[in-house]
Amino acid sequence: MSxxxxxxxxxxxxxxxxxxRLALVVDDEPINCVIxxxxxxKMGFETAIAHDGYEAIEAFELLAPDFVFMDVIMPHMDGxxxxxxxKSMTSGRFTPIVFLTxxxxxxxxxxCIEAGGDDYLSKPVDxxxxxxxxxxxxxxxxxxxxxxxxxxxxxxxxxEEQENEALANRVFLHAVxxxxxxxxxxxxxxxxxSCFSGDLVLSCRLGQGGIxxxxxxxxxxxxxxxxxxxxxxxxxxxxxxxxxxxxxxxTELNHKLCRILPDDRxxxxxxxxxxxxxxxxxxxxxxxxxxxYKSKDQLIYHSSSGLPLGILENYDFVSEVxxxxxxxxxxxxxxxxxxxDVRNQEGATFxxxxxxxxxxxxxxxxxxxxxxxxxxxxxxxxxxxxxxxTLVSIDLEKALAVLNVSSDQSADLSPEPEGWExxxxxxxxxxxxxxxxxxxxxxxxxxxxxxxEQAERLQTLFGELYNNAIExxxxxxxxxxxSTPDGFHLxxxxxxxxxxxPPPGQIRIQMTFLPRQQGGCLRLVVQDPGKGYDLTRLSELxxxxxxSRFWGRGMQLVRSLADNLIIHPPGNRVEAELRW
Amino acid sequence: MSDVTLIxxxxxxxFACHKKFNEDTDQALKASGASLINLDFSQVNxxxxxxxxxxxxxxxxxxxxxxxVQISNAHGIALExxxxxxxxxxxxxx
Numbered sequence: 001m002s003x004x005x006x007x008x009x010x011x012x013x014x015x016x017x018x019x020x021r022l023a024l025v026v027d028d029e030p031i032n033c034v035i036x037x038x039x040x041x042k043m044g045f046e047t048a049i050a051h052d053g054y055e056a057i058e059a060f061e062l063l064a065p066d067f068v069f070m071d072v073i074m075p076h077m078d079g080x081x082x083x084x085x086x087k088s089m090t091s092g093r094f095t096p097i098v099f100l101t102x103x104x105x106x107x108x109x110x111x112c113i114e115a116g117g118d119d120y121l122s123k124p125v126d127x128x129x130x131x132x133x134x135x136x137x138x139x140x141x142x143x144x145x146x147x148x149x150x151x152x153x154x155x156x157x158x159x160e161e162q163e164n165e166a167l168a169n170r171v172f173l174h175a176v177x178x179x180x181x182x183x184x185x186x187x188x189x190x191x192x193x194s195c196f197s198g199d200l201v202l203s204c205r206l207g208q209g210g211i212x213x214x215x216x217x218x219x220x221x222x223x224x225x226x227x228x229x230x231x232x233x234x235x236x237x238x239x240x241x242x243x244x245x246x247x248x249x250x251t252e253l254n255h256k257l258c259r260i261l262p263d264d265r266x267x268x269x270x271x272x273x274x275x276x277x278x279x280x281x282x283x284x285x286x287x288x289x290x291x292x293y294k295s296k297d298q299l300i301y302h303s304s305s306g307l308p309l310g311i312l313e314n315y316d317f318v319s320e321v322x323x324x325x326x327x328x329x330x331x332x333x334x335x336x337x338x339x340x341d342v343r344n345q346e347g348a349t350f351x352x353x354x355x356x357x358x359x360x361x362x363x364x365x366x367x368x369x370x371x372x373x374x375x376x377x378x379x380x381x382x383x384x385x386x387x388x389x390t391l392v393s394i395d396l397e398k399a400l401a402v403l404n405v406s407s408d409q410s411a412d413l414s415p416e417p418e419g420w421e422x423x424x425x426x427x428x429x430x431x432x433x434x435x436x437x438x439x440x441x442x443x444x445x446x447x448x449x450x451x452x453e454q455a456e457r458l459q460t461l462f463g464e465l466y467n468n469a470i471e472x473x474x475x476x477x478x479x480x481x482x483s484t485p486d487g488f489h490l491x492x493x494x495x496x497x498x499x500x501x502p503p504p505g506q507i508r509i510q511m512t513f514l515p516r517q518q519g520g521c522l523r524l525v526v527q528d529p530g531k532g533y534d535l536t537r538l539s540e541l542x543x544x545x546x547x548s549r550f551w552g553r554g555m556q557l558v559r560s561l562a563d564n565l566i567i568h569p570p571g572n573r574v575e576a577e578l579r580w
Numbered sequence: 581m582s583d584v585t586l587i588x589x590x591x592x593x594x595f596a597c598h599k600k601f602n603e604d605t606d607q608a609l610k611a612s613g614a615s616l617i618n619l620d621f622s623q624v625n626x627x628x629x630x631x632x633x634x635x636x637x638x639x640x641x642x643x644x645x646x647x648x649v650q651i652s653n654a655h656g657i658a659l660e661x662x663x664x665x666x667x668x669x670x671x672x673x674x
Contacts, residue, residue, distance in 0.1 A: 456626070460628065
């Protein structure tokens with residue numbers, strides 16, 4: 001800024017020649033151009049001349065001046081039209097256009113400003129007035145530049161934030177969940193909040209057929225919540241494999257988190273060891289809702305007694321570890337506080353409406369997670385929870401049955417292949433594309449013993465069903481748009497745009513695998529929040545098979561790949577089976 | 581074989597390849613001399629219905645400029661899907 005106010009408040013209009021760049025003077029009268037040029041050059045401008053509107057636009061494009069002084073009436077193209085054109089070319093920067101009018105006619109001034117002029121001066125131009133106008137317009141321009149810079153910074157920050165959240169999500173999907181071993185009888189449910197909120201489930205086998213499960217809940221969200229997740233997961237798996245006890249693991253975890261997390265961050269957690277040889281379970285819980293187990297038709301709640309990890313450096317965990325007999329215990333349920341705190345539209349928490357019923361359903365039936373899903377849907381009414389909702393249910397009969405088999409057999413006999421169940425909800429803030437889902441599934445190692453062709457068949461089948469759910473169920477796109485070549489492009493452009501900024505709603509994926517003699521049976525369920533297929537139109541399409549059509553092949557593929565296919569009315573829940 | 585344009589299709593052939601596939605094939609369609617566009621499927625191990633749409637669309641554009649399209653080296657699940665969709669009725673699959 002070269003121009004400042006003097007201490008007495010008068011404007012300092014002594015312009016330093018170096019501070020200005022180029023002014024474009026547009027006038028069809030050569031003498032007017034010469035006069036303007038001489039005034040402007042004294043003020044430190046370089047100048048360029050144009051003699052009509054066309055020349056002005058050309059010169060503007062070529063030279064990018066920082067001021068334009070424009071006559072109104074000129075041959076070929078007048079000043080107003082040129083101003084309109086120039087203003088349409090200068091998005092993102094502010095180049096003032098000052099009209100020079102012969103008449104001080106209010107109508108004409110109005111028309112000039114309307115055409116995009118930023119100010120006007122009457123001819124003959126008074127040099128003092130011209131300076132004042134330039135000064136005031138430069139002040140506006142510097143404000144505009146500041147605003148525009150701040151706008152860019154803001155956009156950058158938003159992009160950065162989004163990238164951080166995607167990164168946090170990725171850390172979880174790949175680095176944390178991937179290390180969990182599949183354990184039959186251990187099912188987890190998670191409904192992520194609008195942005196990643198720090199719940200993590202870790203599981204690992206202990207020696208002699210036991211299992212260890214931990215559910216942790218970091219304070220904060222996004223990348224901040226994910227910071228502690230990596231070392232926690234690494235320590236958990238490494239120390240569990242070394243056969244270290246719960247207090248030893250907790251002491252290490254606490255120590256590590258105290259060092260790496262800022263003072264206001266910590267991790268609440270519940271940790272359980274199940275030891276079938278001793279017939280015992282050991283647990284520790286700090287800052288979590290009670291965990292629950294079912295014994296002889298009774299639900300027993302164990303409240304949390306410890307301090308969350310990462311707060312007090314020298315903390316004694318030994319005295320806080322509890323234990324109990326496994327006899328008569330059927331199931332154990334761990335949960336994060338996200339579930340209890342989910343609020344409905346009226347602001348009532350889930351713990352105050354519906355939690356008790358839900359626990360009764362957990363005690364009595366196996367379809368617990370789908371019942372939970374429905375109840376949460378009812379409760380939330382399409383709103384995303386503020387915190388991650390995570391539950392882990394351990395079916396001891398299943399978990400220990402398998403464990404007994406492997407511990408009873410001699411070492412050279414490989415254990416019976418186990419069944420598994422895998423579920424995922426995609427959407428809300430985190431819409432995954434189908435290859436990310438497949439990566440997450442393959443990371444579980446569930447598919448590692450599958451024949452390659454069956455894994456490929458599953459990928460293709462899943463890809464079709466999942467993309468259908470995204471495109472039609474979630475985005476509401478109509479496939480018939482693809483019936484022309486242009487429409488085909490348009491369809492995928494729209495898809496991309498919607499994918500980048502998805503509407504609310506989630507797609508639920510569930511896979512259940514049961515091994516059979518030398519083969520297996522996989523049931524895949526994909527459910528979307530949409531209105532469903534037009535089933536009659538679908539069957540018409542399938543009857544009129546036309547190989548030169550661009551679209552409408554998905555369901556045909558699905559039918560040929562799946563050994564069994566059920567489309568549940570109204571068509572937003574599709575169930576497919578693969579058998580071999 | 582100067583009159584054949586070879587286009588190598590990536591491992592995962594789905595809507596995400598849409599842009600690249602269009603760029604490659606548009607170039608092939610414009611190339612004078614080459615009358616056959618050969619889609620090399622040797623690397624493909626994933627193929628979805630959108631990709632089938634893109635192939636059919638290419639066939640249509642090629643016919644308009646008197647060029648032919650063929651698919652070569654398809655195998656495994658990709659071949660199975662091409663067969664299910666009866667693509668061979670309009671484009672030779674070798």
